[in-house]
Amino acid sequence: MTVIVSDTGFAPEDFNAPITPLAEAESATTALDLAVDTNPAELGDRLGGVTMIRVDFPSSADGRGFSIARQLRLMGYGGRLRARGHVIADQYAMARRSGFDEVEISEALAKRQPEEQWIFRANWQAHDYQARLRG
Amino acid sequence: MYYYNDFDASFVAERNRQFRAQVERRIDGSLTEDEFKPLRLMNGLYLQLHAYMLRVAIPYGSLDPAKLRQLAYLAERFDKGYGHFTTRTNIQYNWPQLRDVPEMLDALAEVEMHAIQTSGNTIRNVTSDHFAGAAADEIEDPRPVAELIRQWSTDHPEFQFLPRKFKIAVIASDTDRAVMKSHDVGLRIVERDGVRGFEVWIGGGMGRTPMVAKRLRDFLPRADLLPYLEAILATYNRIGRRDNKYKARIKITVHENGLDEIRAQVEDEFPRRRAVFGGEDQALLAEITAAFAAPAFKNTDPAPYFAARDADPVFRAWSDTNVTAHRTPGYGIVTISLKAHGATPGDASGDQMRLVADLGETYGHGDIRATHAQNLVLPHVPLADIPAVHAALKTLGLATGNIGLASDIIACPGMDYCALATARSIPVAQGIATRLEELKIEHEVGHLQIKISGCINACGHHHVGHIGILGLDRAGVENYQITLGGDASETTAIGSRTGPGFAYDEIVPAVERLIFAYLDLREGEEETFLEVYNRVGMAPFKSALYDAEARAYAAE
Numbered sequence: 001m002t003v004i005v006s007d008t009g010f011a012p013e014d015f016n017a018p019i020t021p022l023a024e025a026e027s028a029t030t031a032l033d034l035a036v037d038t039n040p041a042e043l044g045d046r047l048g049g050v051t052m053i054r055v056d057f058p059s060s061a062d063g064r065g066f067s068i069a070r071q072l073r074l075m076g077y078g079g080r081l082r083a084r085g086h087v088i089a090d091q092y093a094m095a096r097r098s099g100f101d102e103v104e105i106s107e108a109l110a111k112r113q114p115e116e117q118w119i120f121r122a123n124w125q126a127h128d129y130q131a132r133l134r135g
Numbered sequence: 136m137y138y139y140n141d142f143d144a145s146f147v148a149e150r151n152r153q154f155r156a157q158v159e160r161r162i163d164g165s166l167t168e169d170e171f172k173p174l175r176l177m178n179g180l181y182l183q184l185h186a187y188m189l190r191v192a193i194p195y196g197s198l199d200p201a202k203l204r205q206l207a208y209l210a211e212r213f214d215k216g217y218g219h220f221t222t223r224t225n226i227q228y229n230w231p232q233l234r235d236v237p238e239m240l241d242a243l244a245e246v247e248m249h250a251i252q253t254s255g256n257t258i259r260n261v262t263s264d265h266f267a268g269a270a271a272d273e274i275e276d277p278r279p280v281a282e283l284i285r286q287w288s289t290d291h292p293e294f295q296f297l298p299r300k301f302k303i304a305v306i307a308s309d310t311d312r313a314v315m316k317s318h319d320v321g322l323r324i325v326e327r328d329g330v331r332g333f334e335v336w337i338g339g340g341m342g343r344t345p346m347v348a349k350r351l352r353d354f355l356p357r358a359d360l361l362p363y364l365e366a367i368l369a370t371y372n373r374i375g376r377r378d379n380k381y382k383a384r385i386k387i388t389v390h391e392n393g394l395d396e397i398r399a400q401v402e403d404e405f406p407r408r409r410a411v412f413g414g415e416d417q418a419l420l421a422e423i424t425a426a427f428a429a430p431a432f433k434n435t436d437p438a439p440y441f442a443a444r445d446a447d448p449v450f451r452a453w454s455d456t457n458v459t460a461h462r463t464p465g466y467g468i469v470t471i472s473l474k475a476h477g478a479t480p481g482d483a484s485g486d487q488m489r490l491v492a493d494l495g496e497t498y499g500h501g502d503i504r505a506t507h508a509q510n511l512v513l514p515h516v517p518l519a520d521i522p523a524v525h526a527a528l529k530t531l532g533l534a535t536g537n538i539g540l541a542s543d544i545i546a547c548p549g550m551d552y553c554a555l556a557t558a559r560s561i562p563v564a565q566g567i568a569t570r571l572e573e574l575k576i577e578h579e580v581g582h583l584q585i586k587i588s589g590c591i592n593a594c595g596h597h598h599v600g601h602i603g604i605l606g607l608d609r610a611g612v613e614n615y616q617i618t619l620g621g622d623a624s625e626t627t628a629i630g631s632r633t634g635p636g637f638a639y640d641e642i643v644p645a646v647e648r649l650i651f652a653y654l655d656l657r658e659g660e661e662e663t664f665l666e667v668y669n670r671v672g673m674a675p676f677k678s679a680l681y682d683a684e685a686r687a688y689a690a691e
């Protein structure tokens with residue numbers, strides 16, 4: 001079981017369709033799993049029908065996923081965007097600001113970092129230098 | 136001088152609130168040390184040899200009296216009465232307790248300072264020219280751009296977990312006083328056809344693989360700066376190596392992929408980044424620039440300065456080295472040496488900091504700088520007041536007249552504090568400076584930069600020292616390698632190794648032999664150590680280092 005974290009706190013998984021690794025995806029695939037070493041620029045023409053993208057975070061020290069999210073959004077991707085793996089509560093604001101909608105964590109991590117530690121950063125829209133720098 | 140607006144102030148307060156909670160969660164165990172580590176590093180807190188170390192940012196080296204007084208307070212309240220100014224214009228406190236750190240951060244916030252992003256794999260404190268706003272040769276004050284980058288890079292959500300740390304420097308003159316080409320990204324403000332923009336340099340760095348930065352762009356329009364930096368950082372975040380910490384800096388990414396390939400990827404990313412910048416950043420830059428308006432310079436008679444030079448040979452010698460021409464007639468730039476012979480380079484006591492704060496307030500339009508060479512600067516002092524400044528500095532051992540001379544040594548903390556060190560560096564600097572003082576030759580020797588690092592990470596900038604010293608560990612024994620010909624100026628160069636290293640008790644005599652060899656080789660007083668080295672090459676210095684040693688052994 002995994003836990004889905006959003007601004008309102010913890011919730012169970014509600015996306016029940018299969019999510020396909022990019023390498024196995026077909027043109028009809030609408031939910032994609034991206035490895036952390038994916039170059040989003042190479043996805044340019046495949047984003048059309050996609051409604052869910054999940055980006056892997058193998059380690060909380062590996063920040064590639066944040067740039068992947070940002071790049072997908074800048075390329076015009078408007079579907080659901082999820083970070084999955086070793087993301088910690090203190091990175092929640094970064095994930096949201098980079099363009100993720102939610103974070104998927106393991107039950108073990110959810111136990112060690114309970115809901116209130118994530119809600120502590122649900123104010124991610126406040127105190128954001130980036131929001132002041134661009135229109 | 137830039138002062139926090141409400142946004143900055145509440146940002147820092149909120150960040151301190153978060154860190155306070157993180158410290159509590161570390162103490163109660165809900166954060167593991169592995170998870171806490173990147174978080175404390177994002178807030179400048181290291182675990183060193185003996186204790187935690189808090190590294191506080193001095194953005195682009197700019198201070199005012201209130202800030203410096205607060206740094207003095209922290210030194211006395213939470214440390215052993217000292218602070219250590221670093222080569223990245225930060226100040227380090229070597230003895231704080233973990234539970235005190237949130238309180239230290241709150242005290243810093245009172246004077247609009249913080250320790251955010253002074254460590255960790257993120258964009259670090261932005262550095263600049265310590266004579267910014269005072270230098271005669273700059274085309275504009277580079278600090279507003281540095282401040283814009285500070286705001287943009289602070290808490291940037293994409294770039295807190297990069298492959299490795301990332302350092303940016305900004306200058307605005309032909310003369311490079313900020314070692315710009317040793318940064319991951321170096322920016323030089325230039326003018327083309329009457330329009331200001333940036334030269335962009337990439338991939339410079341020290342460490343175990345020193346590299347001089349390469350030019351990525353000849354001219355970047357001013358308004359493109361932040362999206363272009365984002366394109367560079369996003370490219371680096373994606374393709375920078377994460378498998379080997381020693382190959383993770385962008386200098387290696389550039390080296391392995393080639394400058395042209397990096398440029399192609401950056402330029403490909405750039406348009407999407409540029410599209411979402413609608414001009415707010417430029418409006419903010421205009422506000423910041425207004426905040427950095429030059430002080431109201433007074434029209435004063437410089438006669439007392441020249442009279443003091445004529446009357447007092449000590450003042451004259453000090454002002455020869457420590458006073459630099461100011462852009463405004465009647466003013467001088469005063470560099471305060473934190474390199475008294477035999478002292479720890481870059482250390483200042485609480486009392487010394489308070490004195491400098493007072494002098495800045497009384498004589499210097501409230502402007503104070505920290506330099507990458509680990510000294511302090513009063514950038515705007517009327518010449519007429521400089522004798523009084525000198526007299527006051529003498530009372531606390533701050534009137535050493537050695538700026539740019541051989542005892543103005545850059546040295547990292549080394550084995551005395553640093554967990555990564557392989558050798559001591561502070562005592563070597565002290566030994567060299569003490570010996571120079573005994574010989575009384577450094578004024579005759581003239582401009583000579585000696586830089587010492589206690590390990591291959593090269594925080595002491597030894598690669599770009601005219602004489603560079605690197606302390607290594609050879610089977611449990613300290614061994615010091617010498618490099619010659621490094622250059623930290625606009626003609627940046629990496630020094631070359633002379634040959635086998637020297638033992639701890641041999642390194643000071645070795646440096647002495649190099650200095651005497653230089654005096655023999657130079658064609659006149661005007662020819663500097665570096666110029667001689669560039670003219671005659673390594674051979675005569677090598678022979679002074681090793682043949683003399685051989686002779687000494689033979690004589691035993």
Ligand code: SF4
Pocket residue numbers: 547548549550553554555556557588589590591592593594595
């Ligand atoms: S050069 Fe090495 S010893 Fe010196 S401060 Fe840096 S990491 Fe520590």
